[in-house]
Amino acid sequence: MHQLLLVLVGRIRRGAPPRLGSSLPLLSLALVVVGCASPSLMPKAQAVAIEERDRALASHADAIHAAIGQSGTAGALTFLDAKDGRLVVLPGDSPADAWARYTTSPESATGRVSVPAVVTFVHRADVPKAPETVTRSVLQQQQALRTSVAALETEIRGAVPRIEERLGIVQRELAESIAATKQEADASLVAARADIQRALSSLAEDLAAVRQFMLQTARLAWLNHELIVENASGIRKVATASQELSASSAKLEETMRQLSESLAGQLKELANRLDTIQGKVSTLK
Numbered sequence: 001m002h003q004l005l006l007v008l009v010g011r012i013r014r015g016a017p018p019r020l021g022s023s024l025p026l027l028s029l030a031l032v033v034v035g036c037a038s039p040s041l042m043p044k045a046q047a048v049a050i051e052e053r054d055r056a057l058a059s060h061a062d063a064i065h066a067a068i069g070q071s072g073t074a075g076a077l078t079f080l081d082a083k084d085g086r087l088v089v090l091p092g093d094s095p096a097d098a099w100a101r102y103t104t105s106p107e108s109a110t111g112r113v114s115v116p117a118v119v120t121f122v123h124r125a126d127v128p129k130a131p132e133t134v135t136r137s138v139l140q141q142q143q144a145l146r147t148s149v150a151a152l153e154t155e156i157r158g159a160v161p162r163i164e165e166r167l168g169i170v171q172r173e174l175a176e177s178i179a180a181t182k183q184e185a186d187a188s189l190v191a192a193r194a195d196i197q198r199a200l201s202s203l204a205e206d207l208a209a210v211r212q213f214m215l216q217t218a219r220l221a222w223l224n225h226e227l228i229v230e231n232a233s234g235i236r237k238v239a240t241a242s243q244e245l246s247a248s249s250a251k252l253e254e255t256m257r258q259l260s261e262s263l264a265g266q267l268k269e270l271a272n273r274l275d276t277i278q279g280k281v282s283t284l285k
Contacts, residue, residue: 050118053080053118054120056080057078057079057080057120060078060087063087063089064076064078064087064089064122065122065125067089067091068089068091068122068124068125069124069125071091073091073092073093073097073098073124074092074093074094074123074124074127075091075092075093075094075098075121075122075123075124075127076089076090076091076092076098076121076122077089077090077092077095077099077102077119077120077121077139078090078119078120078121078122079116079118079119079120080116081113081114082114082115082116083114088113088115090102094121095121095132095134095139095142096139096142096143096146098121099139099142099143100146103143115136117135117136117137118133118134118135119133119134119136119139120132120133120134121133121134
């Protein structure tokens with residue numbers, strides 16, 4: 001036990017991180033055991049009481065080991081009832097296990113057993129371990145801790161179905177949301193495809209109209225070119241005809257002048273002949 005104290009003190013000096021769940025009960029147990037093993041560190045009356053308790057338990061060694069053998073456990077918490085001094089043996093594989101079995105047994109509920117402040121855990125005869133001295137407060141603390149852990153485990157086990165149910169609801173809602181989103185996306189995609197198809201159709205129609213317009217423009221340009229060529233040829237023909245008409249007019253004018261002069265001469269000659277005839281006629285009268 002002295003070595004156990006040295007180990008604990010060494011861990012504290014080395015700055016080992018404290019573990020409240022294990023260090024305090026272990027330290028309490030070590031102090032109690034060392035106190036029992038070192039009478040010089042406690043009052044004489046207390047040392048005498050511990051010696052008397054150990055002697056009283058030693059007188060029941062056969063009964064204690066018989067009870068442990070019948071239980072089939074690794075040991076048992078043993079003590080003399082604080083009220084009537086009768087031997088009490090609480091089987092278990094450890095001090096905490098023995099105390100847990102006792103606190104959950106019907107005998108604990110009756111209150112007929114009065115547990116002293118310090119009890120002893122005796123190992124099975126074939127286990128090479130010395131008896132361990134344990135305080136009732138440490139056992140109660142461990143039992144409270146185990147009860148809290150069990151309650152927490154029960155609460156967690158009870159919460160797991162609710163969590164799974166909620167998870168299932170969330171998964172269903174998520175699946176429905178994904179399905180609705182996919183449906184909306186598909187509908188949007190179909191509408192977008194329809195819009196694109198309409199836009200492409202409209203563009204194709206516009207391109208066809210532009211092509212038709214360009215063809216018509218090309219045809220008009222060709223016709224315009226043909227008309228220009230034809231007009232130029234007509235203008236040349238008109239110019240040629242105009243020149244020929246001018247030449248014909250000049251010839252006609254010359255012919256008319258010549259005819260006029262010839263007619264004038266003939267008329268003069270006719271007038272002379274008429275005068276001659278008239279003169280002859282007048283002579284004949």
